[in-house]
Amino acid sequence: MKKILLSLILIVAMAVSSFALPAPQTQVEAMVNSVLSVLQRTDLTADEKKVQVSGLVQEYLNMESMARRTLGSYWEDATEEQRQQFSDLFVQVLEGTYLNRIGDYSDGSVKFLKQRVKGNKAIVDTQILTDDLEIPVQYKMIYVDGRWQVFDLVIESVSLIKNYRSSYGEIIRRKGYDGLLQLMEEKVKAMRATS
Secondary structure (H helix, E strand, O other): OHHHHHHHHHHHHHHHHHHHOOOHHHHHHHHHHHHHHHHOOOOOOHHHHHHHHHHHHHHHEOHHHHHHHHHOOHHHHOOHHHHHHHHHHHHHHHHHHHHOOHHHHOOOEEEEEEEEEEOOEEEEEEEEEOOOOEEEEEEEEEEEOOEEEEEEEEEOOEEHHHHHHHHHHHHHHHHHHHHHHHHHHHHHHHHHHHO
16 A cells, blocks of 8 residues: 555656646747847847857757767767767857858748657757748757756758768768767868858
8 A cells, every 4th residue: 555655646746747847848939039039130240140149059959968869879989088079079060050051041930839748858849931941840858957958950850960870970980989070170170161
């Protein structure tokens, strides 16, 4: 009887705590609206917009989770120094890739469709709307340190993390971690030179 009572108490406690979590869609809306408000400002240069957007977006990303998931099984074999270097370079690659395209979305809007929550994970479905495009974007999120954070983006059914994991895994198999890190450094330098 005590076991049954204890089980019931635990189930109720878990149910109450899951209801107490803030809605993940609220976090995504806050991030998207803050980014759009920067993009639509006419008093900022493109470079100033990139700096501000970068700061805003990084608050909502769980970069450790993104880096770990991107390396997949290779994460465990990497040294702490390699993990840190990879994480730092990965942020720069993501920013270089996506911040250089912010002009493409400055006139767009975002439609929030639905959210699904299961435990400490959630998916928020949205659509980027421009004059001639409707781009489905899913935010995969995890609840960490009292807030929802993004650990993957699925754009037009393509997972950002799986996409990078596939290409980076192939590079690690051929050239090892040092080869991957060197290629990432070269890519970051090339993006800075062209931005």
